[in-house]
Amino acid sequence: MVRDIPQQLRDSRIRFYLIGSNSKIPIEAAWNKTGNYHYDDPKLLRHMGNYGVVCGLGGVIVLDFDDKEYHEGMKHLLPETFVVITAGKQLPHYYYFLEGNEMFKKIGVNNREGKRVCDIQALGSGVVAPGSRYKERFYTPNCIAIQTITLAQLACIFNLNEKQDIEKKSVGEHTGSNNHYHVDTQKREMSIAALSLSGVRIQGMGNMQCPFHAMAGKGNLSILSTGRIYCFHCQKKWWPDEFLAKVKDIHIMEAKQIMDMCRLLYQEYLERKGINHE
Numbered sequence: 001m002v003r004d005i006p007q008q009l010r011d012s013r014i015r016f017y018l019i020g021s022n023s024k025i026p027i028e029a030a031w032n033k034t035g036n037y038h039y040d041d042p043k044l045l046r047h048m049g050n051y052g053v054v055c056g057l058g059g060v061i062v063l064d065f066d067d068k069e070y071h072e073g074m075k076h077l078l079p080e081t082f083v084v085i086t087a088g089k090q091l092p093h094y095y096y097f098l099e100g101n102e103m104f105k106k107i108g109v110n111n112r113e114g115k116r117v118c119d120i121q122a123l124g125s126g127v128v129a130p131g132s133r134y135k136e137r138f139y140t141p142n143c144i145a146i147q148t149i150t151l152a153q154l155a156c157i158f159n160l161n162e163k164q165d166i167e168k169k170s171v172g173e174h175t176g177s178n179n180h181y182h183v184d185t186q187k188r189e190m191s192i193a194a195l196s197l198s199g200v201r202i203q204g205m206g207n208m209q210c211p212f213h214a215m216a217g218k219g220n221l222s223i224l225s226t227g228r229i230y231c232f233h234c235q236k237k238w239w240p241d242e243f244l245a246k247v248k249d250i251h252i253m254e255a256k257q258i259m260d261m262c263r264l265l266y267q268e269y270l271e272r273k274g275i276n277h278e
Contacts, residue, residue, distance in 0.1 A: 003044065003045045003046070003047065003051065003131070004131060005039050005045075005129075005131070006082075006130055006131070006141050008082045008095070008141070008144070008145055008146050009039060009053065009082075009129065009130075009146075010039045010040075011039070011058070011146075012038060012039075012058075013057075013058030013059060013060070013097070014038075014039065014053060014054075014057075014058050014060055015036040015037065015038065015053070015054040015057045015058060016036055016037050016038075016039065016041075016044050016051050016052065016053060016054065016129065017031035017032070017035065017036045017037070017051065017052045017053075017054055017126060018031070018037075018043075018044070018047050018049065018051055018052075019049055019050035019051055019052050019128065019132065020049045020050065021048065021049040021050065021133075022050070022133060022134055022135070023049070023050060023134070024050070024052075024128050024134060026052065026126070027049070031052075031054070031126070032054050032056070032057075032124050032125065032126055036054050036057070050128055050129075050132035050133065050134070051128075051129050051131075051132060052126045052127060052128050052129050052132075053095075053126060053127055053129045054126050055106075055121040055122050055123070055124075055125045055126055055127065056103050056105075056122045056123030056124060056125065057123075058097075059097045059098045059099075059103070060095065060096075060097060060098075060146075061095075061096050061097075061098050061120060061121060061122045061149070062093050062094065062095055062096075062120075062121040062127045063078070063092075063093070063094035063096070063118060063119075063120055063121075064093055064118060064119040064120075064121050064127060065091045065092055065093075065094075065117070065118050066089070066091065066116060066117055066118060066119065067091075067111070067115070067117035067118070068089075068091060070111055070117035070118060071091060071092065071117075071118075074118075074157070077157045077220070078094055078157065079096075079147050079149060079153070080144060080147065081094055081095055081096055081144060081145075081146055081147040081149075082094075082095040082141065082142065082144050082145060082146040082147075083095070083141070083142045083144070084127075084129070084130045084139050084140065084141045084142075085139070085140045085141075086128070086134075086139055087128075087132070087133065087134040087135060087137035087138055087139050088134055088135055088137070090137075093127050093139075095146045096146065096147055096148065096149040097146055097147070097148045097149070098122075098148075098149060098150070098151065099148050099149065099150045099151075100150075100151075102151065103122060103123050104122050104123060104151075105122055105123045105124055106119060106120065106121055106122050106123070106124060106125045107119070107120040107122065107158075108120075109158050118158075120154065120158070150232070152222060152224060152230050152232060153232035155222065156207060156219070156220050156221075156222050156232050157220075157232070159207055186263070186266065187226070187227025188223060188227065189266055190227065190240045190259060190262060190263060190266070191223045191227055191228070191229055191240050191243075192223070193240065193259070193262040193266075194229065194240035194241070194243050194244045194259065194262075195208065195221075195229065195243070197244055197248075197258065197262075198211060198243060198244055198247035198248065199211065199247070200221065207219040207220075207221075207222070208221040208222065209221060210231040210233060210234060211247055212231065212234055212246075212247075213233060213234065220232050220233045224237065227239070227240070229243045240259050241255040241256045241258075241259045242255070244258060244259065
Protein backbone atom coordinates (compact mmCIF):
# COMPACT_ATOMS: atom_id res chain seq x y z
CA MET A 1 0.00 0.00 0.00
CA VAL A 2 1.20 3.53 -0.82
CA ARG A 3 -0.14 6.22 1.50
CA ASP A 4 -2.47 8.81 -0.05
CA ILE A 5 -1.48 12.16 1.46
CA PRO A 6 -3.93 15.03 0.78
CA GLN A 7 -2.77 17.50 -1.83
CA GLN A 8 -2.80 20.36 0.70
CA LEU A 9 -0.05 18.60 2.68
CA ARG A 10 2.16 17.83 -0.30
CA ASP A 11 4.34 20.80 0.43
CA SER A 12 8.11 20.69 0.82
CA ARG A 13 7.89 22.82 3.98
CA ILE A 14 5.81 20.24 5.83
CA ARG A 15 7.40 17.37 7.72
CA PHE A 16 5.76 14.10 8.79
CA TYR A 17 6.43 11.51 11.48
CA LEU A 18 5.47 7.85 11.89
CA ILE A 19 2.83 6.65 14.37
CA GLY A 20 1.77 3.13 15.34
CA SER A 21 -1.41 1.52 14.02
CA ASN A 22 -4.64 2.74 15.70
CA SER A 23 -2.47 5.03 17.86
CA LYS A 24 -1.44 8.65 18.40
CA ILE A 25 2.05 7.87 19.71
CA PRO A 26 5.18 8.46 17.55
CA ILE A 27 7.29 5.36 17.02
CA GLU A 28 10.67 7.00 16.29
CA ALA A 29 13.01 9.07 18.45
CA ALA A 30 13.49 12.78 17.78
CA TRP A 31 10.42 12.74 15.54
CA ASN A 32 9.91 16.49 16.09
CA LYS A 33 13.52 17.39 15.25
CA THR A 34 15.32 15.08 12.84
CA GLY A 35 13.29 11.85 12.75
CA ASN A 36 10.72 13.01 10.22
CA TYR A 37 10.08 12.89 6.46
CA HIS A 38 8.98 14.83 3.40
CA TYR A 39 5.65 13.90 1.84
CA ASP A 40 7.32 11.88 -0.95
CA ASP A 41 9.71 9.86 1.23
CA PRO A 42 9.27 6.12 0.48
CA LYS A 43 9.49 5.22 4.18
CA LEU A 44 6.51 7.49 4.93
CA LEU A 45 4.51 6.38 1.90
CA ARG A 46 4.90 2.67 2.68
CA HIS A 47 4.35 2.96 6.43
CA MET A 48 1.36 0.79 7.40
CA GLY A 49 0.42 2.64 10.60
CA ASN A 50 -0.79 6.16 11.28
CA TYR A 51 1.29 9.26 10.61
CA GLY A 52 1.45 12.83 11.91
CA VAL A 53 2.38 16.38 10.92
CA VAL A 54 5.26 18.01 12.79
CA CYS A 55 4.20 21.46 13.99
CA GLY A 56 6.61 24.38 14.15
CA LEU A 57 8.79 23.18 11.28
CA GLY A 58 8.21 24.91 7.97
CA GLY A 59 6.01 27.49 9.65
CA VAL A 60 3.16 25.03 10.28
CA ILE A 61 0.88 25.59 13.27
CA VAL A 62 -2.37 23.78 14.10
CA LEU A 63 -5.26 25.05 16.21
CA ASP A 64 -6.26 21.90 18.08
CA PHE A 65 -9.73 22.36 19.61
CA ASP A 66 -10.68 20.18 22.56
CA ASP A 67 -14.11 21.57 23.47
CA LYS A 68 -17.12 21.70 21.13
CA GLU A 69 -18.84 24.65 22.80
CA TYR A 70 -15.66 26.74 22.78
CA HIS A 71 -15.06 25.96 19.11
CA GLU A 72 -18.61 26.98 18.22
CA GLY A 73 -18.02 30.35 19.87
CA MET A 74 -14.67 30.88 18.14
CA LYS A 75 -15.02 29.51 14.62
CA HIS A 76 -16.40 32.74 13.13
CA LEU A 77 -13.11 34.46 14.07
CA LEU A 78 -10.90 31.95 12.29
CA PRO A 79 -9.71 32.48 8.70
CA GLU A 80 -11.00 29.71 6.44
CA THR A 81 -8.29 27.11 5.89
CA PHE A 82 -7.46 23.41 5.67
CA VAL A 83 -9.28 21.60 8.50
CA VAL A 84 -9.10 17.99 9.66
CA ILE A 85 -11.83 16.49 11.88
CA THR A 86 -10.30 14.22 14.52
CA ALA A 87 -11.25 10.59 14.88
CA GLY A 88 -11.82 10.63 18.64
CA LYS A 89 -13.77 13.71 19.72
CA GLN A 90 -14.73 14.70 16.16
CA LEU A 91 -13.32 18.17 16.74
CA PRO A 92 -11.29 20.23 14.25
CA HIS A 93 -7.61 20.81 13.62
CA TYR A 94 -7.13 24.14 11.78
CA TYR A 95 -3.88 24.17 9.78
CA TYR A 96 -2.04 27.44 9.05
CA PHE A 97 1.36 28.66 7.92
CA LEU A 98 2.64 31.29 10.35
CA GLU A 99 3.70 34.43 8.48
CA GLY A 100 7.39 35.32 8.72
CA ASN A 101 10.35 33.36 10.05
CA GLU A 102 9.29 33.39 13.68
CA MET A 103 7.97 30.46 15.67
CA PHE A 104 6.89 29.81 19.25
CA LYS A 105 6.32 26.81 21.47
CA LYS A 106 2.94 25.20 22.02
CA ILE A 107 0.37 27.46 23.72
CA GLY A 108 -2.52 26.13 25.80
CA VAL A 109 -5.74 28.15 25.78
CA ASN A 110 -8.11 27.95 28.76
CA ASN A 111 -11.67 29.19 29.10
CA ARG A 112 -12.88 31.46 31.91
CA GLU A 113 -13.29 28.47 34.22
CA GLY A 114 -9.68 27.46 33.68
CA LYS A 115 -10.48 24.41 31.53
CA ARG A 116 -8.14 23.66 28.62
CA VAL A 117 -10.23 24.12 25.49
CA CYS A 118 -7.65 24.51 22.72
CA ASP A 119 -3.94 24.05 22.02
CA ILE A 120 -2.02 26.09 19.48
CA GLN A 121 0.30 23.31 18.35
CA ALA A 122 3.66 24.76 17.38
CA LEU A 123 7.39 24.14 17.90
CA GLY A 124 8.07 20.71 19.40
CA SER A 125 4.57 19.31 19.00
CA GLY A 126 2.58 17.46 16.36
CA VAL A 127 -0.89 16.29 15.34
CA VAL A 128 -2.19 13.07 13.83
CA ALA A 129 -2.58 13.55 10.08
CA PRO A 130 -5.65 12.97 7.86
CA GLY A 131 -6.31 9.43 6.75
CA SER A 132 -5.02 8.01 10.04
CA ARG A 133 -7.35 5.69 11.95
CA TYR A 134 -8.12 5.74 15.67
CA LYS A 135 -10.91 3.94 17.57
CA GLU A 136 -12.46 2.73 14.31
CA ARG A 137 -12.73 6.25 12.92
CA PHE A 138 -10.59 8.24 10.49
CA TYR A 139 -9.10 11.73 10.60
CA THR A 140 -11.08 13.45 7.84
CA PRO A 141 -9.91 16.54 5.88
CA ASN A 142 -11.78 19.21 3.96
CA CYS A 143 -10.74 20.41 0.50
CA ILE A 144 -9.48 23.95 1.29
CA ALA A 145 -5.84 25.02 0.91
CA ILE A 146 -3.73 25.86 3.97
CA GLN A 147 -3.84 29.62 4.57
CA THR A 148 -1.36 32.00 6.20
CA ILE A 149 -1.96 33.55 9.62
CA THR A 150 -0.01 36.16 11.57
CA LEU A 151 1.04 36.29 15.18
CA ALA A 152 -1.07 39.43 15.51
CA GLN A 153 -4.15 37.53 14.37
CA LEU A 154 -3.53 34.75 16.87
CA ALA A 155 -3.05 37.26 19.67
CA CYS A 156 -6.34 38.95 18.81
CA ILE A 157 -8.36 35.78 18.32
CA PHE A 158 -7.21 34.11 21.54
CA ASN A 159 -6.55 37.26 23.60
CA LEU A 160 -2.98 36.18 24.35
CA ASN A 161 -1.05 37.92 27.13
CA GLU A 162 1.93 37.37 29.41
CA LYS A 163 0.22 34.45 31.16
CA GLN A 164 0.38 32.54 27.90
CA ASP A 165 4.15 32.75 27.41
CA ILE A 166 4.98 32.89 23.71
CA GLU A 167 8.61 31.85 23.31
CA LYS A 168 9.86 33.02 19.92
CA LYS A 169 13.22 32.56 18.26
CA SER A 170 13.21 36.19 17.11
CA VAL A 171 11.17 39.30 17.80
CA GLY A 172 8.94 40.89 15.19
CA GLU A 173 5.75 42.85 15.00
CA HIS A 174 3.12 41.50 17.38
CA THR A 175 0.25 42.31 19.69
CA GLY A 176 -0.27 41.75 23.37
CA SER A 177 1.63 42.60 26.53
CA ASN A 178 3.91 39.57 26.60
CA ASN A 179 7.14 40.09 28.56
CA HIS A 180 9.18 39.01 25.52
CA TYR A 181 7.91 42.06 23.66
CA HIS A 182 8.04 45.73 24.54
CA VAL A 183 5.96 48.40 22.86
CA ASP A 184 7.51 51.86 23.16
CA THR A 185 5.36 53.82 25.62
CA GLN A 186 5.05 56.94 23.50
CA LYS A 187 4.14 54.95 20.39
CA ARG A 188 1.51 53.08 22.37
CA GLU A 189 0.08 56.30 23.81
CA MET A 190 -0.13 57.89 20.35
CA SER A 191 -1.99 54.85 19.03
CA ILE A 192 -4.34 54.99 22.02
CA ALA A 193 -4.90 58.70 21.39
CA ALA A 194 -5.75 58.06 17.73
CA LEU A 195 -8.13 55.27 18.68
CA SER A 196 -9.83 57.41 21.32
CA LEU A 197 -10.23 60.34 18.91
CA SER A 198 -11.72 57.88 16.42
CA GLY A 199 -14.34 56.71 18.91
CA VAL A 200 -12.83 53.27 19.55
CA ARG A 201 -13.33 51.90 23.04
CA ILE A 202 -9.87 51.17 24.45
CA GLN A 203 -9.32 47.63 25.78
CA GLY A 204 -5.66 47.20 26.57
CA MET A 205 -3.73 46.63 23.34
CA GLY A 206 -5.98 44.10 21.65
CA ASN A 207 -9.55 42.90 21.09
CA MET A 208 -10.92 46.33 20.23
CA GLN A 209 -13.80 46.93 17.82
CA CYS A 210 -12.74 48.04 14.34
CA PRO A 211 -14.84 50.96 13.05
CA PHE A 212 -14.58 49.85 9.42
CA HIS A 213 -16.82 46.78 9.58
CA ALA A 214 -19.50 45.07 11.64
CA MET A 215 -18.58 42.05 13.71
CA ALA A 216 -19.78 39.72 16.43
CA GLY A 217 -17.79 38.32 19.33
CA LYS A 218 -14.32 39.51 20.31
CA GLY A 219 -12.77 42.62 18.78
CA ASN A 220 -10.10 42.32 16.12
CA LEU A 221 -8.27 45.63 16.35
CA SER A 222 -4.93 45.79 18.16
CA ILE A 223 -1.75 47.83 18.67
CA LEU A 224 1.43 46.31 17.24
CA SER A 225 4.91 46.56 18.71
CA THR A 226 5.84 49.13 16.06
CA GLY A 227 3.02 51.39 17.25
CA ARG A 228 0.85 50.72 14.24
CA ILE A 229 -2.83 49.83 14.54
CA TYR A 230 -3.79 46.49 13.01
CA CYS A 231 -7.11 44.81 12.13
CA PHE A 232 -6.84 41.11 11.31
CA HIS A 233 -10.28 41.19 9.63
CA CYS A 234 -9.32 44.05 7.28
CA GLN A 235 -5.78 42.65 7.02
CA LYS A 236 -4.49 46.25 7.18
CA LYS A 237 -2.06 48.25 9.32
CA TRP A 238 -2.17 52.00 9.94
CA TRP A 239 0.04 54.53 11.67
CA PRO A 240 -2.01 56.60 14.17
CA ASP A 241 -2.37 59.59 11.83
CA GLU A 242 -3.39 57.33 8.93
CA PHE A 243 -6.02 55.62 11.07
CA LEU A 244 -7.41 58.94 12.32
CA ALA A 245 -7.53 60.39 8.80
CA LYS A 246 -9.44 57.38 7.49
CA VAL A 247 -11.98 57.24 10.34
CA LYS A 248 -12.63 61.01 10.40
CA ASP A 249 -12.39 61.33 6.60
CA ILE A 250 -9.90 64.19 6.85
CA HIS A 251 -6.68 64.99 4.98
CA ILE A 252 -3.60 63.16 6.22
CA MET A 253 -1.83 66.47 6.95
CA GLU A 254 -4.68 67.52 9.24
CA ALA A 255 -4.46 64.17 11.02
CA LYS A 256 -0.68 64.60 11.39
CA GLN A 257 -1.20 68.02 12.98
CA ILE A 258 -3.66 66.54 15.46
CA MET A 259 -1.28 63.74 16.35
CA ASP A 260 1.62 66.20 16.67
CA MET A 261 -0.48 68.12 19.19
CA CYS A 262 -1.20 64.88 21.08
CA ARG A 263 2.52 64.09 21.09
CA LEU A 264 3.35 67.57 22.41
CA LEU A 265 0.74 67.31 25.17
CA TYR A 266 2.07 63.89 26.14
CA GLN A 267 5.64 65.16 26.33
CA GLU A 268 4.50 68.08 28.50
CA TYR A 269 2.71 65.59 30.74
CA LEU A 270 5.90 63.55 31.12
CA GLU A 271 7.89 66.67 31.97
CA ARG A 272 5.38 67.68 34.64
CA LYS A 273 5.42 64.14 35.99
CA GLY A 274 9.22 64.26 36.17
CA ILE A 275 9.18 67.57 38.06
CA ASN A 276 6.67 66.19 40.55
CA HIS A 277 8.99 63.25 41.27
CA GLU A 278 11.98 65.46 42.07
